Ligand SMILES: *[C@@H]1O[C@H](CO)[C@@H](O)[C@H](O)[C@H]1NC(C)=O
């Protein structure tokens with residue numbers, strides 16, 4: 001198929017039912033690491049399995065003792081200030097963050113991940129009086145409570161200027177170079193799907209994810225726990241489940257009603273592309289440049305949309 005310089009018209013139909021067709025899963029009974037499994041699925045299907053709901057889970061529940069699904073710990077990039085702001089400015093020391101801990105302290109102006117239960121002195125921010133150095137060792141959570149009760153919050157360091165102010169107050173208190181908590185913490189449950197889906201469905205076994213070995217960044221379904229999920233080391237060799245998104249791509253320009261007729265006759269219905277999520281999925285399929293039979297649609301608006309995609 002001459003796909004490289006093609007314009008593809010994806011036609012978008014009305015929806016009548018909300019969830020008609022599930023993803024199709026393919027169980028691969030061959031032990032691979034998570035990354036190898038991902039490569040296999042991306043080459044041969046759409047991606048490592050994404051799970052949207054309990055129906056999907058019941059499908060996945062029938063396979064081997066442990067199987068990889070497409071969930072992986074997000075890069076340690078989601079950090080937030082105690083005040084609620086996302087951390088955009090970053091001032092990590094070399095090699096940090098290393099993804100082991102969920103709180104951050106400052107030392108000599110630079111940030112390090114620290115175990116939230118460690119006791120360090122800390123810096124509060126007071127909306128009226130500015131920064132306050134509290135020279136009492138507390139764990140991160142207690143330091144946060146202290147600041148919130150007695151001042152405003154643990155300090156945010158949102159730019160170089162604020163960083164300099166923090167360093168200055170430490171210097172004034174003869175504490176340059178010591179460990180001090182700042183209001184930075186890693187957003188929990190930051191996991192991402194291999195196919196970039198935004199599915200928030202989770203089915204963790206009790207006590208999981210526990211990152212027991214420190215580097216458990218990939219997720220497997222555990223048959224010994226009724227198919228619930230555990231975090232495990234990504235280099236373990238497990239069988240895995242790929243998913244295949246079934247979409248109709250029509251490589252000709254047609255009017256919507258022609259296309260609808262065509263699809264109803266030849267397939268079942270047209271694909272709807274209402275969300276970025278769907279658009280991404282469509283592009284995943286289009287990239288693989290095959291015409292798929294089947295159906296996947298989602299319902300929201302009733303507009304007669306057209307999406308033109310360039311390969
Ligand atoms: C895709 O599937 C074929 C046949 O099972 C296999 O030989 C190939 O290695 C797979 N691709 C990848 C990237 O693993």
Ligand SMILES: *[C@@H]1O[C@H](CO)[C@@H](O)[C@H](O)[C@H]1NC(C)=O
Pocket residue numbers: 117118119138139
């Ligand atoms: C922090 O301090 C508390 C109370 O002083 C103590 O019980 C706890 O063990 C300390 N934590 C660590 C990690 O040292």
Ligand SMILES: *[C@@H]1O[C@H](CO)[C@@H](O)[C@H](O)[C@H]1NC(C)=O
Pocket residue numbers: 142145146147149150
């Ligand atoms: C507020 O400060 C007082 C006096 O320093 C202290 O006793 C109290 O524990 C602080 N509040 C919290 C929640 O830590």
Ligand SMILES: *[C@@H]1O[C@H](CO)[C@@H](O)[C@H](O)[C@H]1NC(C)=O
Pocket residue numbers: 161162
């Ligand atoms: C840094 O912050 C201080 C206090 O808010 C302010 O007076 C000063 O102008 C700021 N400096 C720069 C370079 O933004």
Ligand SMILES: *[C@@H]1O[C@H](CO)[C@@H](O)[C@H](O)[C@H]1NC(C)=O
Pocket residue numbers: 172173174
């Ligand atoms: C810092 O150290 C100097 C010199 O030892 C001392 O004079 C000053 O009082 C100390 N400042 C604080 C806040 O402890």
Ligand SMILES: *[C@@H]1O[C@H](CO)[C@@H](O)[C@H](O)[C@H]1NC(C)=O
Pocket residue numbers: 133134135169172173
């Ligand atoms: C820290 O230094 C400031 C002066 O910059 C002083 O007002 C404050 O009392 C000191 N805090 C502590 C805990 O020593």
